[in-house]
Amino acid sequence: MQNETRIAVVGFGLIGKRHAEVLRRSPGLALAAVVDPDAESRAAAVAMGYAAFESLEQMFEQAPPDGVVLATPTPMHLEQGLCCIANNCPVLIEKPIAVTAAEAEQLTVAAEQANVALLVGHHRRHNGMVRAAKAAIDNGSIGSIRAVQATCWFYKPDYYFDAAPWRKHKGAGPISVNLVHDVDLLRHFCGEVRSVQAIAVPSARGFENEDLATAILTFEQGCVATISVSDSIVAPWSWELTSCENPAYPATNESCYLIGGSEGGLSLPDLRVWRHEETQDWWTPIGSQTLLRSFEDPLATQMHHFAQVIQGKCQPLVSGVEGMRSLEVVEAIAISAATGDAVSIQKSDAQSREPAQKPAA
Template identity: 55%
Template structure:
């Protein structure tokens, strides 16, 4: 048996603590350190008996972990990610990978040229429900995808915003905070999105951000998707309330995604596969559903187990830095379309040559960081 894989968690808010719980549930994986700049973080580290650091570089020098999970606020991801790359330490960055795609490109490019594994925490891809849907789609069970409908509707109570006033600010609305998950799954299941046209309405509660938005998206394969998101709609139709993924949310028997193809359709996450009898594709013949079966497991635990394999060069990343960047590009396009009122075309990240040229050389990053 190999030595335990040592993981340090940077940022131990709600998400960071879920990562700690997931690490502690895995065999041959250990929590080697907690990095957090808050008194609450230091208290939490003492409570669970983990070495505590307030500085990322100091931790990397002292502990030399096999991997780092960045569960810090998004504006910190790039600087902290580049620090991990400079030390040659594999990293898993919580979603979204960065505040904007141009910044994300700097980290993705640096990790790539330095051959440092970089994963992005779109953990829903690691859910067995999504794995089963992906397998059915790839096996041509529904034929060529033509249309997608997605709902991301729920009601966040006033207290959710009162305890963290930044959630009321521009840029912290449900497009960036919630829809990013759903967009990533649509890309994963249906392919690349090349154009969007979106709309948003101001918050009814008087916040600086939107509380409802909708987008029409065109895929490279010709499919068209419609999706809407709101944190001010009382509804059973969201991933949180339909997947049973996280116990703090009550579960319903509804679905949040419908994916339609030329030979059938699938609803997710209930995994009902709809089709006519063989050779009888017409709306006058009966249509029936078959429920796909899959075992349940915690996607966060699955994600960390996968992270270990990728860091050890035993597997390719399911959600690479490039994947996180492409999903962020779609979110940016939706936000831009909401503001401008026009359709936005999404460029290939590899075509962003000017941004790549401006990306810092990893040797310069290393020298700057290691001289601190």
Template identity: 35%
Template sequence: MKRILVVGGGLIGARHVGAVRAHKGCALAGLVDPDPDCMNDGSVTRFADMADAPDNVDGVIIATPTHLHSAHGIYAASRGWHMLIEKPVAGDMAGALAVQQAVEKAEVQSLVGHHRRYHKRVARLKELLAGDIIGEVVTVSLIWAMRKPDDYFMGNWRTAGGSPVMINLVHDIDILRHVVGEITQTIALPGRALRGTDRLESGAVALGFENGATGTISFADTAPSPWGFEAGTGENPNIGTTGQDMMWITGTKGAVSFPSMTLWRGSDWSEPAVPENLSQSDDVTVPLDSQLDHFLDVMEGRARPLIDVADAARTLSVALDIEEQLTTAPGVKRYA
């Protein structure tokens, strides 16, 4: 039984606590959170600081605000704890590099919580694209749009730093890297601020991939819609499920839409493309549970990390570049 410590008792931290407590292969060593009112029902051993945790911890799940990830990851490495750090891996590239150096020095394993990689349909989409079923990828289009409740931003770190790029779009960027290929170019355009603050709320991004494909992302946290990974897959209990596709990939032999896994084949524009449903009955999974399974395997040396700190740092780099463009709008040509 691996003893797992969860650091951070917010929305995602609470889900990790539940996953660890329900898993037969590990035990909850406790929850670290300085807020005494956080999960204070007496059912969880509480620590105000990571330094208060006992030495018999095998692994730690770091689910604190992004700007704390680096310091908490470095401390976990100093204690010899294997770690699963929530995404993004750090608030900046310097922080990501510092965690990577600490992990290597301590010779502990690292995993980063881009949990969408554990969806069975994501794995099958990656296999499908690698298997040439739609030929060479030409374009990809992705939408993430929902209206977050106003109280999501009130009285917490998201008030000023709750950018949907670093909270939400970083997941989509990672999935595109994972299934399509490395991103080599980005051009971003910000949308309007509708909540009366300077916080980034919406925008559009154009992408260039190493393999020559191009892509677009449209995103907003101010617009209710049926399109988004969480809504389409039903993976987040806090977000309503619609089952609608939110990503469309075209290739030289066909196209596929996700998450329905609808394959479209056709060879000539004079004939309509023919759909084929590739979904399977076992496609419904709880990715946090699968991620925890993998974390235990990684700690035991039975598996290599699906995404470690170094890999996640590449996703972070793309997200940071996009956010910088969205907040400074360099090179944007305006028309009268």
């Protein structure tokens, strides 16, 4: 169709196939092509009726799309992202944006200089419950945020690590693999992080990395968040098990975020706002109301948003700079856990700049 926005997916793995399915079933969007160096993956894409290419360069030469989603392993994001930018193609990079914040800055600077839209796939920000919570916070429903408690506990089975032995090595623990999602939401709700203090516990299974970490984040606006992450605790309190975003995870009726404000409290993902009925006084009755929310697939909402950015109709909700800032906080947590020292978050030059939006063609 003439009016369809044609988006290519690079990396036809688990998340890449989910993006492809979103493009297949979304009005106004089309899967332009699949890019994957693996011959079997390309054959699978062709069998499903999609064009398939071995490399980004080959695709840009033969069938340039309107935009690209990078759903490849994180170490490939820098090179592939720069390739998209060099070809003047808007790009949505799956989180985390890069291996390091220094690489992320390379991407954001290149995108800004080329005037190419760069987005990061922190899809939780597109979730209806997150939008409802953010609106309530911005509207003053709980007053000023004073503290947040976030829990990210789950149990990854042994076969998860045996299938990919790199997951047992230093640097592949839950701090680097899992926390970036939760840190990004905390920044979305509370603003920028000023400093971090963290502790990590060595793997109980004897791996090189940690399997438990807790961090205290102090934000510029004065609130404090505590966040605990573990991939070796059996518990129902994690975003994956409480949000019902991904049907691959069993759903629980618990909450994993508690947000405390000067006039009320908010829990997620159940979206209950707690306030005293008459006055803010622990001797007076307290009750709750549940916020209304939309139930669209956040991956689909994110993809439609990407299309609007490509068309020049809006600015990115999660820009490359936003992805870099969240990654910087995760790096600070890892450093603090390793050294035992508090780590200040130093703003880079790129943090004060947002990549310019590419105008509609």
